[in-house]
Amino acid sequence: MKDPKYDISEGRKTLYYLGMALMAVGFLLFISVFFTMWSNPFGGPSSMGAAPIGFVLIILGSILRGIGAKGLAGSGVVLDPKQAREDLEPYTRAGGGMIKDALDETGLTRPDNYEPQVKLRCRSCRALNDEAARYCSQCGEEL
């Protein structure tokens, strides 16, 4: 049995951050057009070229980011349901973990060290004693 996957590989992390950086650059390029248009309305069409380039960079960046986060199959670039499941495993595990955390919060699940205990009630003083005890810990009466 293989270990459960919680981590995303270094390569995919790099791709994720690369995509994010590309999106940021594209966004800056995209809005820079509006600033140059605003400060210099007669600047000519040369500055307008940056807008589509910025737009393409944003799209490209978001695709790269998706692949980095969810893997090739997970983001739908490669159609492979089995691989997609493996790529998305850190996410599904995180989801399952969150459900478990929520259940733990409600106290519905038992802690790992849970052990059922049988207690004996003393006939004379009503105190609870361990199953193995022969005499009451409160009054010393035989159980």
Ligand SMILES: [Zn+2]
């Ligand atoms: Zn007792």
